[in-house]
Amino acid sequence: EIVLTQSPATLSLSPGERATLSCRASQSVSSYLAWYQQKPGQAPRLLIYDAFNRATGIPARFSGSGSGTDFTLTISSLEPEDFAVYYCQQRSNWPRTFGQGTKVEIK
Amino acid sequence: EVQLLESGGGLVQPGGSLRLSCAASGFTFSSYVMSWVRQAPGKGLTWVSSIGNAGASTYYADSMKGRFTISRDNSKNTLYLQMNSLRAEDTAVYFCARGGFYTAFDYWGQGSLVTVSS
Numbered sequence: 363e364i365v366l367t368q369s370p371a372t373l374s375l376s377p378g379e380r381a382t383l384s385c386r387a388s389q390s391v392s393s394y395l396a397w398y399q400q401k402p403g404q405a406p407r408l409l410i411y412d413a414f415n416r417a418t419g420i421p422a423r424f425s426g427s428g429s430g431t432d433f434t435l436t437i438s439s440l441e442p443e444d445f446a447v448y449y450c451q452q453r454s455n456w457p458r459t460f461g462q463g464t465k466v467e468i469k
Numbered sequence: 470e471v472q473l474l475e476s477g478g479g480l481v482q483p484g485g486s487l488r489l490s491c492a493a494s495g496f497t498f499s500s501y502v503m504s505w506v507r508q509a510p511g512k513g514l515t516w517v518s519s520i521g522n523a524g525a526s527t528y529y530a531d532s533m534k535g536r537f538t539i540s541r542d543n544s545k546n547t548l549y550l551q552m553n554s555l556r557a558e559d560t561a562v563y564f565c566a567r568g569g570f571y572t573a574f575d576y577w578g579q580g581s582l583v584t585v586s587s
Contacts, residue, residue: 396573396574398514398574400514404579405564405577405578405579405580406506406514406564406574406577407577408573408574408575408576411572411573411575412573417573417575418575449513449514451514451516451573451574453569453570453571453572453573456528457516457528457529457530457531458504458516458519458569459516460513460514460515460516461513462513463513463514
């Protein structure tokens with residue numbers, strides 16, 4: 363099973379600041395990595411697929427990078443609605459696995 | 470507009486069974502892989518199972534294998550999850566999601582809460 367480790371667990375930032383979230387895989391997942399955003403009481407929403415492709419309707423301030431085992435989600439300038447939990451997920455191998463999440467909170 | 474609507478959750482005793490349904494609309498259901506993902510209270514996301522568009526291929530997380538069965542009825546645009554021998558640790562919100570084989574999970578339902586307790 364591929365283990366995805368996200369860091370940091372919590373990121374405390376102010377609106378307008380840049381957020382950098384990391385996801386490290388225990389073995390290569392090529393570019394088959396996605397990022398999701400989840401707000402309390404809501405379903406997850408796909409942000410980025412296959413490492414760097416923005417999903418439909420996702421603002422340009424969200425960007426993804428990386429390949430192999432190291433990936434990054436960057437939010438260039440945090441908007442109030444971006445404070446949420448973010449998960450990475452791989453579709454390279456079965457079972458599909460998620461990272462444990464990074465909470466982006468208001469400082 | 471893609472819509473996924475789960476139903477069938479509720480309170481069940483340990484060892485009991487429950488069947489979840491996910492009604493899909495807004496897309497050609499029979500053309501898409503579908504999946505179930507769950508989230509225990511206050512915890513992260515855990516993939517449960519995925520099924521191919523024709524229903525011939527299925528995959529399960531190890532902890533659900535032999536207890537859960539994923540299926541679909543393309544004539545009814547509905548995805549199912551039959552859950553047997555339920556345990557307290559199966560307590561979670563169960564989401565249905567589109568995708569899982571060759572794509573990420575691009576659309577999600579709002580979830581259905583399953584509580585396993587005596």
